[in-house]
Amino acid sequence: MRAARLHGTEDLRIDTVEDxxxxPGQVKIKNAYAGICGSDLHMFYAELPPADQFPPHPLTGAGLPQILGHEFSGTVVELGAGVTDIAVGDRVAVWPIYFCGECAACRGGRPNACVKIGFHGLNSHGGGMAEFTTVDASKVHVLPEQVDLRFGALVEPMAxxxxxVTRSAVASGGTALIxxxxxxxxxxxxALRARGITRVLVSEPSAERREVIAALGATTIDPVAGDLPAAVAELTGGDGVDVAFDAAGAGPAITSAIPLLTPGGRLVVAAIHERPIEFMPTSVVMAETEIVGTLGYLPxxxxxxxxxMSNGHYDATGWxxxxxxxxxxxxxATLRSGRGAKFLVRGDS
Known part of the structure; x- marks a missing residue:
């Protein structure tokens, strides 16, 4: 089969590998779509050691080369011994996390924060950017008839x-800044709209990305050229938003959001930052602001x-x-330049 395999820094090859x-306990999946994620960008552009010096993952033993694709969907085509609750022909999305089950995070019900966390398609024996892959049957989520395989590959990033949003604890009818x-x-x-939060402002400096989310129905603002505090005041009657989400991974996303929260509001950091930031904690103290991190997802x-998705709350149009x-x-390269949104790689291509 053909597979997109990362061999090293900026060295991705389309290789022919064995199916x-x-x-036992696994299923074989014919991959349909695999999304390209920010984590793939980090891996591709990171300064990686040579493949023969790349440290094996502590849980999977995997190193380089690595088949990419950890947000993917497909159809089950073969069952390993002992698999009884999945059927050949089932269309599935895959929860791709590997976790140790022993650390404090795992014992506390947070395998998504496992100290040894791994992902199928980042540090494992396979991934979604290939014709086939195998995973433990416990990782697959069968898709209902209303959710096609294209949407199935979007389940992971949407999760x-x-x-x-779960970590934000924002209630229906609340206000939010993204x-x-x-x-x-x-x-x-x-996710906010699916939970009844409709007073939402999206701050995005890229005109292209503002246009994409605005076409979906969002209210947007350019935080560079526009007046973000005034827009938040208009949205909230001057109270400040109940929750702000950093989905940008840039320092100004955090420092500009904190003073726009209502007293007792919550900032949710959902992005990976490549550089440290500085901010004055006094404003956090004075307003009893909460700052929480969020990583990945649970089953x-x-x-x-x-x-x-089956209830029609998602739309893939335009992005x-x-x-x-x-x-x-x-x-x-397109994503690294700040252009584009979500690319889905066809498994049969």
């Missing part, structure tokens, strides 16, 4: 956003997103682009 076979209109920002907007977030395996490197 995988399911071990990141769903988990962030910094960043990439896929996670879009997903947060969908129940997958279930919640799939249900919301999802399909490409073939041979186009992955170009798509990574």
């Amino acid at each position: 995988p076979s399911p071990l 990141v956003a769903w988990h962030a 910094a960043g209109a990439g896929p996670i920002g879009i997903g947060i907007w969908f 129940e977030d997958f279930d919640a997103v799939i249900e919301a 999802v682009t399909e490409i073939g395996l041979d186009d992955v490197t170009g798509a990574l």
